[in-house]
Amino acid sequence: MTGTARDRAWALALTSVGSFMVILDMLVVATALSAIQRDFHASLADLEWTVTAYSLSFAALLMTASVLGDRFGRRRIFAIGLALFGFASAACARAPSIGWLIVERIIQGTGAAVIMPMALALLNAAFPPQRRGWAIGVYGGVTGLGALLGPIIGGAVTEGLSWQWIFWLNVPIAAVAIPLVLTRLPESRGAARRADLPGLLVFSAGVLALVWGLVRGGDAGWGSGEVVGTLVAGLLLVAVFVGWQRRTTAPMIPLRLFRSRAFSAGNVAIFFLNASMSGAVFLTAQFQQIALGHGPLNAALRLLPWGVAPFLIAPLAGSLAARVGARRLAVTGLLLQGAGMGWTGLASHPGVGYATLVVPISLSGIGFAAAIPILTRSAVSDVDLSDVGTASGVYSTFRQLGGAFGVAVLGALFAGFGGYDSAAVFSDGYTAAMLAAAAAALIGATVSVGLPTTVRRLVPPAERDASSTSELLSAGRGADPG
Template sequence: MVVLDALIVATALTAIQRDLHASIEDLEWTVNAYTLSFAVLLMTGASLGDRFGRRRLYIVGLALFAAASAACALADGAGALIAARVVQGVGAATVMPLALSLLNAAFPLERRGWALGVYGSVTGLAALLGPVLGGVITQGLAWQWIFWLNVPIGLAAIPFVRVRVKEGFGQGVAIDLPGLVLFTLAALGLVWGLVRANSAGWGSATVIAPLAGGAVLTMAFVGWQSRARAPMLPLRLFRSRAFSTGNALIFLLNGSMMGAIFFMTQYQQVALGQGPLSTGLRMLPWGVAPFLIAPVAGTLTDRLGARPLVVTGLTLQAAGMAWTALIASPHLSYGALVTPMSVAGIGFALGIPAVTKAAVSTSAPADIGRASGAYSTMRQLGGAFGVAIPAAVFAATGGYATASAFSHGFAWAIAVAAALAFAGMLAGLLLPTPARPAPPRPAPTRTAQRI
């Protein structure tokens, strides 16, 4: 539900513009308001869950998300819709890291890969089917129903969470308020700059200033964490090669996939002349693989370790996207896209549970909340980065004037997404290999037994 709402709005923007008389800037902020509050407040949600109870805050997040979704559906103007989307992002930032924390706490280490594979298949499918459901619901019902859909799901989940999920707390009870403020402002600057870069231009002061401010505040946050008594994100976590590499990997993996989804949906419509519903259905080769393969990949992660799955998965993801970039043209048949899209989808499905386990599940139980918050934050920052950088390349090499111009820019944008996946593959080589179990001792001889 939370991941779906990051993309389901994309194919409904035209209907929203028509009904609410929204401007281009209004439509941009209908998407960005959710992304912004979601990414900025993830660590806050994780920290509050550690302090007041992960299950308790998870329920609060579900209720807030459902209420904000209803407000989105009832909005009678663009301003009201954007405000409701901000609140929806706050609910999402509470739900997402705590879902990962509760899931990790519910399973022993040797079974977490399988559990995270199921989690990865659901979230991956939601990300890739967002445009499909957005097109189906908008065309078959009305755009308001993309938000009404969340209300019964969110409210129905609450009693199940109360009955079936155990409460959990993090290490210590104090909230690192200075760290919380520094991290929130740093994330706000970085995400604001990235989401504004596409429309305002990378040379704009409204982009450069927040990015620079975010970088400075990030350094201040790190300095504070090194001397705080109860740090929000203990720097000792980064001594773990699995944790550090896993967070870099999810940044690159999600950045690659989100950038590809962003441009593929437009390529289908602008260059190949498809409608919103047809475009969504044509994205299915990316969506089917995570749903079918990720649980199996999670089980293999438990057996083989994260590195083989990550390296193989990101190699396939990079290969599929590079293949797409090479064949892109304004008259390309859909059949020619099915195989490279499927290869990239299989790669994503193999990599996501392994990356998640490496980044989160290797942490101590008391640190899982903080680790989940950091992981979720890097995932969202990667998504924003993965759209902003290919968009800058697209603006320099193509445009919307003709199908040919769009195809040329699209090819370069997808090549950047492939490069991000390839960089992730190289980073995956840094993951530690799992320790081999000690060989069994030989049975003692009769003489030894007598002694």
């Protein structure tokens, strides 16, 4: 259902603002981590949870949020998501301890999981088929801008005011947006679907247990009962989840979709690609401050090649794929990302100049930018029209899970080889972690060999249902390297 020109303008503005906040908060924390660590005397595990708590709740609830929007109204659920995000942002800013900050980041990630699918569905419902491509392009540009500016805003606000203000910024935006959403956007609904609540609970518990074991391994010991027990429990719960998805009539993640080689390879590859980038951003922002002595803003500016590359290169990936082949471009992109990560790790030491690091950092950013649109299209282009929305949600879930596990695994390697005792000790751990980031990208490249040689064009906008466009968030701009 499409509205008037004024309705469409409001839909584009409000959905773009909501998505901008969500993507911004994936990365705005990166350059504030050192300040948070000092204020709360936080451990490495605490900092990991500050990042992964957001990603895990985001990943776990995406599919459920889509079902709720279809059933109860997307405008209403979108407004609830904005309210939850704004409330959690204020609570993060007022957190009295690192534990409370982590709890509020979980709630903030829940709000993000509601906002993103609702924003895309509302935008698609507001525009007629012939204008949807243009609207999604503008939306993707604004969202990509959030990824580009996230670390810079985080660094500037942390250095000029305090880290709490990176969260306070969201509160007035949400407060203004909510009444406008409720009064300016028409309501829309999709086909009523049943939420897979048992699947959601088992999936969330399994993923949480696995991440818990990885994060706690350094402090509790890899052979401790806590770590071994949680890792085993996590694996068992994931197995139970897979079994439940085979039996239930309304699965959270339909396993039949994985019969498609393009879908399977695209989802597994994006998991490793985002694991590599998210873990690298998490540690590199701290390396720039702790090992090299830069302030938050200078550290953020030195991360710009990772943000600029997707913003500039990802829109060209389609034409490049037509020339060299989609599979070849995805594999090459992941190989470049891996090479850049490994090079960055080996070249890093206390006092290293930025001129030494800018080339490998740029190389990994270019690789990331080249691969991500191809993986996105692969994950949604080889499914039935009726499954495009579900496939998009599964892809977004795998992407966010990759980010959470990347931070946990690279953090565990950092803790095993380094620490916060000195610049030299931090550098040792950073090198080990970046080599692991390179390995993750290379695994993604290996998996990408299984992609089809060419990726089928996405479903034409005129045929696409309002609930089936969440893949375009990433396809347009490679929006969230975190």
